[in-house]
Amino acid sequence: MKKIAISVGDLNGIGIQLALENHEKIGERVEPIYCIDRDILEQASKLLNISIPKNFECCENIGESFTLEPSKVTKESGAYSFASFKKAVELSKDKRVDGIMTLPIHKKAWDLAGIEYKGHTDALRDFFDADAIMMLGCSKMFVALYTEHIPLREISTEVQNIQKLSQFLIDFFSSIELNESEKIALLGLNPHAGDDGVLGDEEKFIVKAREMAHEKIGKIVYTEPFVPDVVFTPNSRKKYRYFVAMYHDQGLAPLKALYFDEGINISLNLPIVRASVDHGTAFDIAYSGVELNNLSYLNAIDYLSTT
Structure with missing residues (x-):
């Protein structure tokens, strides 16, 4: 079973709900490692009223702790989502995982945090000096x-x-x-x-x-x-x-x-394997109790498990 690093995306959006709700399902396909600190994960868990699975493995020391603000664009959430992504890339470069799953980020939050990239693909080009x-x-x-x-x-x-x-x-x-x-x-x-x-x-x-x-x-x-x-x-x-x-x-x-509903985002022409959901942070429904469509997430995990 392949080991996959999951960057948690913008924590004011729906990504962490997808991760918590579908942990058992994706655990049947891959061995996930979530790039999130425990204290922030616990914040999200309480806000969502979703318990943290016992086997929810975290790679910690991601970034500075901050207070989640559901459905809001903040520089703190932008900075943290970028730090989570960088940690996932680091794990992949070091061959500690077989691939990267990225949950959705908010481009304006990255901008507010002073991040020069417009998205994951831009950053990956720079990280690997490759035309992703x-x-x-x-x-x-x-x-x-x-x-x-x-x-x-x-x-x-x-x-x-x-x-x-x-x-x-x-x-x-x-x-x-x-x-x-x-x-x-x-x-x-x-x-x-x-x-x-x-x-x-x-x-x-x-x-x-x-x-x-x-x-x-x-x-x-x-x-x-x-x-x-x-x-x-x-x-x-x-x-x-x-x-x-x-x-x-x-x-x-x-x-x-x-x-x-079923599309995924894949980065090609890189020395690592990366996939993502093909949707955004969905601030309009984040932390609202709405049932999320998980098909894109599961399809991305399936791609990583077989590539």
Whole structure:
């Protein structure tokens, strides 16, 4: 059974409730180690009125103690969630665990705490000096994002960076397992994939990057740039499991419309294995007694247990 470090995310959100409620279930799949100090765990337990399982193993000395403020964005919770994440990474680097499960953080809380990263993937790139790839989805459909948390006005410039896009395509192909004849659906950027330049010409850069990637890979694995608004139709999803989107909402809007409850977030192209839930801190229901949907959490744990 694999040993998995779990960073607890923003403790003012729903992550710790997921951890406490599902400890026994995930314990059947992996051996979890939670990166949280006991005194803060006890705070959360009392607020949630959920007892701490006897075999709930903690890796302590994470960070300074603070008072939980359910559903509030605070620098203290941001700093602690980042410290929990760093501890999980440390355990993985030291080979004390086989993978990392990250519960949801709040980006504004990280910002308030003075953390320079916008999310886990940004930080992992820096920690490992590697071009980590963000892929989200489930067994029915996975979407990799070429650009992630950047303003829309900057995406065109990124797409025109042929060398960077080509290397992304090479790295993504190298990070997944395709069947012999399987292809990866590559999305264009513009409406109608540009309509031969009438609606934008970024597709010519995508085509060039694709050609360069295929030269390095040694075979054709990516499609021509698809029209973005038809690539996720039922017929297309029968043909393709993997999709590469040029920007965040292009790929994640259809994914979450189709598979929101079961999707997970995976970091590829790293020397460690990391997965996460594909949802946020849900401050609107945190500590309210609402029953949580645990499918994304369990699916992420299942991925870590078999990868």
